[in-house]
Amino acid sequence: MSSTADEPNRCEPPLSAEPEPLSERRLSRWHWRRLLRGRVRPLLAAGLAGVLLGAGGVAWQTQAGPFAPDELCWGALSRDDLALTFREPEDVKVVEAPVLRSGRSLDGPVGSCQLTNSDGDGWALTARVHQLDDRAGDDGMWADEFLSARLTPLGGGLLGMASDNRAWLAIPDGCLGRPSDFDGPTVVDIAQGRWITDMEPRTEQRDGMARMVVKLVNKVSADLGCAGTIADPVERLPKAAHYTRTEKPDALCGIKGLTLGKKRKPYHDPMITDGHGPVRTCDRDITGSQPKQRLMTVEDPRLAAIFVRMALKEGDQVRSAAGYGGLGPNLGVFQARCQTGATVFLVQANESGKAADVRTLFPRYVEAEAARLGCGPLKLRLPRQ
Amino acid sequence: MSEKDLAAAAAPGRLRRALPHSRRGRLSLISVLVLVLAGTALGTWAADTWPWPKDRYCWGAWQEDSGPGFLGDEALDDDGSRTGEQTAPTRERPTGRCDVTIAGEHKSSYDGDKVSTDQQVSVEYGPVPKAAEARLAMVHDGFLGGDMVPLPDGLPGTVNGRGGLLVLPESCDTQDGRPTVVTMHASGTYTSGPSYIRNDPADLGGARQAAELLVAAANRGMAAAGCAPDEPLRVSSPVYDLPGDRERVFSTSEDVCGIRGLHLGTEDIEYQTGVVTRDLQTCSVRNDRDGLPYLQLAMVAQPRLAAVFDGIAGERPAARGWRGTGTTGEKHAIVRADCAGRPTVFLMGASTDLGHLAAFANAATARLRCAPIAPKGAAR
Numbered sequence: 001m002s003s004t005a006d007e008p009n010r011c012e013p014p015l016s017a018e019p020e021p022l023s024e025r026r027l028s029r030w031h032w033r034r035l036l037r038g039r040v041r042p043l044l045a046a047g048l049a050g051v052l053l054g055a056g057g058v059a060w061q062t063q064a065g066p067f068a069p070d071e072l073c074w075g076a077l078s079r080d081d082l083a084l085t086f087r088e089p090e091d092v093k094v095v096e097a098p099v100l101r102s103g104r105s106l107d108g109p110v111g112s113c114q115l116t117n118s119d120g121d122g123w124a125l126t127a128r129v130h131q132l133d134d135r136a137g138d139d140g141m142w143a144d145e146f147l148s149a150r151l152t153p154l155g156g157g158l159l160g161m162a163s164d165n166r167a168w169l170a171i172p173d174g175c176l177g178r179p180s181d182f183d184g185p186t187v188v189d190i191a192q193g194r195w196i197t198d199m200e201p202r203t204e205q206r207d208g209m210a211r212m213v214v215k216l217v218n219k220v221s222a223d224l225g226c227a228g229t230i231a232d233p234v235e236r237l238p239k240a241a242h243y244t245r246t247e248k249p250d251a252l253c254g255i256k257g258l259t260l261g262k263k264r265k266p267y268h269d270p271m272i273t274d275g276h277g278p279v280r281t282c283d284r285d286i287t288g289s290q291p292k293q294r295l296m297t298v299e300d301p302r303l304a305a306i307f308v309r310m311a312l313k314e315g316d317q318v319r320s321a322a323g324y325g326g327l328g329p330n331l332g333v334f335q336a337r338c339q340t341g342a343t344v345f346l347v348q349a350n351e352s353g354k355a356a357d358v359r360t361l362f363p364r365y366v367e368a369e370a371a372r373l374g375c376g377p378l379k380l381r382l383p384r385q
Numbered sequence: 386m387s388e389k390d391l392a393a394a395a396a397p398g399r400l401r402r403a404l405p406h407s408r409r410g411r412l413s414l415i416s417v418l419v420l421v422l423a424g425t426a427l428g429t430w431a432a433d434t435w436p437w438p439k440d441r442y443c444w445g446a447w448q449e450d451s452g453p454g455f456l457g458d459e460a461l462d463d464d465g466s467r468t469g470e471q472t473a474p475t476r477e478r479p480t481g482r483c484d485v486t487i488a489g490e491h492k493s494s495y496d497g498d499k500v501s502t503d504q505q506v507s508v509e510y511g512p513v514p515k516a517a518e519a520r521l522a523m524v525h526d527g528f529l530g531g532d533m534v535p536l537p538d539g540l541p542g543t544v545n546g547r548g549g550l551l552v553l554p555e556s557c558d559t560q561d562g563r564p565t566v567v568t569m570h571a572s573g574t575y576t577s578g579p580s581y582i583r584n585d586p587a588d589l590g591g592a593r594q595a596a597e598l599l600v601a602a603a604n605r606g607m608a609a610a611g612c613a614p615d616e617p618l619r620v621s622s623p624v625y626d627l628p629g630d631r632e633r634v635f636s637t638s639e640d641v642c643g644i645r646g647l648h649l650g651t652e653d654i655e656y657q658t659g660v661v662t663r664d665l666q667t668c669s670v671r672n673d674r675d676g677l678p679y680l681q682l683a684m685v686a687q688p689r690l691a692a693v694f695d696g697i698a699g700e701r702p703a704a705r706g707w708r709g710t711g712t713t714g715e716k717h718a719i720v721r722a723d724c725a726g727r728p729t730v731f732l733m734g735a736s737t738d739l740g741h742l743a744a745f746a747n748a749a750t751a752r753l754r755c756a757p758i759a760p761k762g763a764a765r
């Protein structure tokens with residue numbers, strides 16, 4: 001490979017001189033023009049042309065040298081696509097692992113791609129293709145970050161969401177098949193920065209992330225041999241999520257009747273998922289990437305699948321006419337079958353001393369949310385204290 | 386006339402003069418010609434662009450070897466055949482039909498039995514039937530089951546790997562306001578020996594490919610009937626969602642279709658939810674032994690798809706205290722009412738027990754945040 005690439009350089013002088021007419025008839029014996037006279041010339045020219053063509057062809061085939069497309073992350077993104085995410089898109093360096101079908105046939109494809117530039121590692125952007133799986137902890141940290149209320153549902157029936165530093169989108173069922181009742185969907189997700197932070201997301205950057213994740217899914221799907229292109233979702237997106245500053249003590253998280261008592265109102269304002277999507281999350285007091293309190297309804301059955309084990313194992317068993325779940329000191333989780341399929345309701349506190357609040361909110365939250373989804377009446381019988 | 390004759394007479398002379406005179410010259414000319422021919426042949430073979438025209442089917446919408454299995458070579462046995470039959474719609478008579486039939490026969494290498502396959506893909510173009518029962522049987526039973534998903538890109542219709550339905554734009558409606566639809570259906574049987582027979586439908590290549598086939602046929606049909614929109618219909622998005630798994634029921638009091646309180650008093654059933662959105666909701670309950678429909682439920686709010694059911698929901702409420710209008714026929718029931726500002730249709734098939742429809746419609750309206758359809762106590 002390297003020797004063929006060198007060849008053109010070595011032969012350059014004869015090529016550039018070739019069109020010139022030979023004016024001098026008398027040349028010294030070892031002069032290059034004399035050596036190149038007669039039958040040698042066409043042969044050499046043909047050989048040179050062949051080498052150039054061959055090298056060019058190989059470079060083209062392997063997309064090397066001048067034919068390398070300046071496209072990043074499996075060829076899905078151009079430098080222009082990074083303009084909203086990096087200050088100097090031209091300087092961005094990429095390290096990528098190709099998207100491969102997993103050796104274990106039951107798992108979805110896997111791949112990753114990391115983009116960095118001089119802004120520092122803290123601002124590196126990582127794109128991953130992976131199948132969500134609670135055994136990999138995706139019901140924990142992944143859910144904390146990617147199902148946060150900071151993310152806006154992409155809408156249009158898509159199983160995906162975006163904020164200014166996190167975005168994810170499932171690869172179409174029509175491409176990989178629908179996951180079974182106990183498997184999570186295969187998603188492309190992108191993350192920038194270590195924490196999701198408690199700041200209200202910036203709409204422009206959110207739009208950039210939404211566009212990027214759609215482009216990545218389209219390219220990964222196409223590489224998997226699937227037809228169809230998901231259209232840009234940005235036009236239909238509302239403004240990025242914001243804190244609700246008008247919460248009432250008798251309608252916590254904007255849910256009528258959900259209360260801890262007439263006068264008790266949490267100190268921190270909630271941020272609530274804006275728009276109809278795979279989840280409705282209400283987060284308070286995000287520290288790093290974890291909310292101090294989360295009330296979440298997972299409405300898409302494919303996503304609910306990653307909480308099945310949690311609902312079966314958490315705390316003491318909760319009883320009801322339909323569904324199953326558990327209640328521990330910091331977490332109440334319940335799974336029921338609603339019209340769309342498996343649906344998970346979750347009340348979570350990530351600080352100590354909130355067991356009583358969790359116990360109070362959990363059954364009321366499940367009942368109210370089930371009613372909203374046309375899945376009621378759903379009354380829980382809690383385990384004894 | 387005379388000029389032409391003259392030219393013909395002169396031609397051989399000119400040709401002879403133009404040809405090389407020496408033996409060597411002619412030889413090299415011939416070898417060049419042979420080389421060019423061979424090169425072209427190799428090129429066309431490599432690029433798979435043989436100059437012979439490929440067969441086309443369904444009013445020219447589908448081309449042989451263009452993707453789906455049933456249009457490719459793999460659908461044919463050694464001596465198998467693919468034939469097309471078609472009647473295109475016209476302005477005067479806007480109904481049409483086309484069928485692609487694949488037939489094959491061979492002797493089994495395993496036991497020497499005669500094996501024959503007979504597969505068909507049929508497309509029908511025409512207005513929906515006038516009669517309520519016929520229309521519900523065609524559209525609800527045929528294309529709104531729990532194994533179908535919406536067409537991509539918001540096109541009004543449904544699709545799966547065995548067929549689909551597309552409602553055409555208003556420009557194709559009949560004079561009495563009935564929408565025209567295009568339907569596609571793949572069927573087929575595999576017979577081995579005197580007694581073994583099984584379903585073996587023609588391979589449409591999956592739901593996405595089926596959607597493309599359906600839309601291509603619809604575009605040709607509309608052009609022939611003279612009601613095509615300015616821009617032809619197009620599929621660009623992927624099929625994003627597929628139906629859920631079939632769910633077994635483990636007790637007689639278990640909810641089906643995720644509808645609280647909808648239990649059917651039997652365990653020998655399974656249900657499947659196709660789609661649950663603001664536009665469309667489908668669920669099929671089947672007998673788990675023979676797969677026959679036990680209860681079919683659907684909610685349609687997508688405006689063009691709902692328009693298919695205009696004029697068959699009667700003038701009066703389905704029963705006392707029900708919202709909107711509705712009728713109950715021999716095997717179907719339909720209720721039409723406003724929900725969240727849109728005319729919405731609730732359908733039930735394979736059963737006429739209004740208690741089931743009440744449970745379904747009231748759950749769906751709760752989800753869509755509009756007033757219940759059936760009065761309290763009507764649900765069973």
